[in-house]
Amino acid sequence: MKKIIFIIAALLTGLVLQSCSEDKPGAESIFVDPQVEANEFDIWLENNYRVPYNISYKYKYEDIESDLTYDLAPADYTLAVRLAKIVKFLWLEAYEEAKDVQFVRTYVPREILLIGSVAYESNNTYRLGTAEGGLKITLYAVNWLEDWVVIDYPDPADPDYYTVSINIDRINYYFLNTIHHEFGHILHQTKSYPSEFKVISSGNYSPAAWFNRTNAQAAQLGFVSPYAGSQANDDFVETLSRYLTSSESEWQSLLNTAGQAAPIIEQKLQIVKNYMRDSWDIDLDFLKEVLIRRYNEMYDLDWVNI
Numbered sequence: 001m002k003k004i005i006f007i008i009a010a011l012l013t014g015l016v017l018q019s020c021s022e023d024k025p026g027a028e029s030i031f032v033d034p035q036v037e038a039n040e041f042d043i044w045l046e047n048n049y050r051v052p053y054n055i056s057y058k059y060k061y062e063d064i065e066s067d068l069t070y071d072l073a074p075a076d077y078t079l080a081v082r083l084a085k086i087v088k089f090l091w092l093e094a095y096e097e098a099k100d101v102q103f104v105r106t107y108v109p110r111e112i113l114l115i116g117s118v119a120y121e122s123n124n125t126y127r128l129g130t131a132e133g134g135l136k137i138t139l140y141a142v143n144w145l146e147d148w149v150v151i152d153y154p155d156p157a158d159p160d161y162y163t164v165s166i167n168i169d170r171i172n173y174y175f176l177n178t179i180h181h182e183f184g185h186i187l188h189q190t191k192s193y194p195s196e197f198k199v200i201s202s203g204n205y206s207p208a209a210w211f212n213r214t215n216a217q218a219a220q221l222g223f224v225s226p227y228a229g230s231q232a233n234d235d236f237v238e239t240l241s242r243y244l245t246s247s248e249s250e251w252q253s254l255l256n257t258a259g260q261a262a263p264i265i266e267q268k269l270q271i272v273k274n275y276m277r278d279s280w281d282i283d284l285d286f287l288k289e290v291l292i293r294r295y296n297e298m299y300d301l302d303w304v305n306i
Contacts, residue, residue, distance in 0.1 A: 041081055044306045049084070053092055053104055056111045057084055073117035075142040080114050082149050083142055085301055086171060087112065090294055091179050098287040099280065107186055111136040116143040131182035134189065141174055151303055164303050168295055172245040180244050184237030191279040197271045198232040200264060205231050219257045222264030239268045240276075244288055 038046070041059075049055045061074035075083075096104050109131070118140045130138045148167040155161050204221045206213075210230040213221070223229040228238035243251065255262040276282045 040306050041077070041084075045084065048088055052101060053108055054110065055092075055108060058111060058113045059084070061115075072115050073143065075114040075116040076146070079116075079142050079145045079149075081306060082303060083114065083139070083145055083175065085303070086149075086175065086298075087179065089298065089301060090171075090176055090291065091183075094287065094290050094294055095183075095282075097290050099282050103280070107190065108183065109135055109137050109186070113138040114142045115140045117141065131185065134182075134186040137179065137182055139175060139178065144174065145171075149303065162304060164299060166298055168298075177241045177245045180241035181234075181237045184240040185233065187280065188233065188236060188275075193236055193275045193279075194271055197236055197268060200268060201229070201235065202232075205229060205235070207231050216257050219254055219265070220259055220261050222258065222261040222268070224254060224265060224268075235268070236272065239265070239272050240284075243269055243272070243284070244291060247292075 045057050049057045059075050059077070059080035061072070092104055092108065113136060115138060132138075148170045150165040152163045152165070153159060153161065154163060201222050204223075207230050210218075210226050213223075213226045213229060215226060218224075218226040218229050221229060223235060223238070224242040225238050228235040228242075242254075246254065255265060258265055273284045276284045276287075
């Protein structure tokens with residue numbers, strides 16, 4: 001079982017780290033959770049996750065599902081509800097709109113597990129997310145969403161009226177980039193991308209020391225992020241995920257920073273676009289247009305009621 005681990009580090013340079021490691025599957029658990037009565041959110045998840053997409057969205061903390069080597073906190077219920085709406089609206093429904101529901105139902109991981117906190121490492125880093133064998137994605141830092149989707153009630157006399165402030169950049173970085181990255185792995189492990197991609201930057205991959213590069217240094221080597229410089233598979237899915245989660249101005253800024261290496265990034269992106277079109281009949285530019293529109297429509301979601 002392959003376990004993809006996203007890490008963010010508090011280094012002196014302020015560099016953000018991400019890494020992957022290998023993990024072997026453990027034995028299947030013989031323990032069964034006691035039956036509990038479904039609440040309103042459980043019913044919503046049944047109708048919005050399990051039935052249409054065959055996904056189990058696990059927001060209640062379970063030791064057996066979590067990595068017990070870390071001190072972890074449960075996800076806040078209210079924030080788990082908000083994240084469920086975000087993931088459905090910006091990932092599942094976006095791909096469904098760009099392709100169809102059967103594609104999403106077939107290839108998405110079967111389980112999404114939420115952890116309220118991050119998993120701190122001894123080297124002053126922490127995990128941002130993990131993916132296991134294409135079957136399960138764990139999203140950490142869910143409780144930080146409190147600062148990124150803020151609900152205000154400006155009129156005390158009208159408790160039904162509220163305003164919402166959304167930090168799209170943080171949501172993209174901590175959740176959507178992780179999800180697009182991992183979904184990209186599932187897709188290329190199902191249908192391989194062209195081998196020509198692997199040779200473009202073959203001399204610059206650094207599996208053991210990619211995290212020593214700054215964002216600018218990585219860009220000037222033809223990578224969209226330092227983590228993309230770890231190895232070809234992550235280069236491929238990072239190119240996919242960063243393109244989808246970058247605004248037009250952010251992507252242009254990346255190319256400007258890359259300088260003479262900008263054509264390398266553009267060459268990689270074209271291969272990714274061709275792959276998505278030829279292997280999955282998905283127009284990546286159309287998918288990005290869908291996401292841009294949905295980012296603007298997020299404010300119209302019901303953030304208070306289930």
